[in-house]
Amino acid sequence: MSVMVTVEIPVQAGKMASLLEMMTQALPATRAFDGCLKVETFAEDGEQSLILVEMWETLGHQKAYMKWRMETGLVDALAPFASGPPIVRSYQPSDA
16 A cells, blocks of 8 residues: 655755755656655745655655665755754555
């Protein structure tokens, strides 16, 4: 069963354009990662946060991906753009 994961990155003032440029370079590898079904990027009006909406085959696939991103330094590379730690949430499909 697929899962949706959101990653909200609070963005420092004036850094959204640079962060979006970095994400444009980084996200093709995310989309190619095993188990990734889809990733969409949304910038908040006012440029205060960036949200990634990710669809994964399983939560295990997303956790493996995050481990890889930490090992390869992308998480650390986000620090100069962020005004705080990312907020990661996972959601399971509902029959409602």
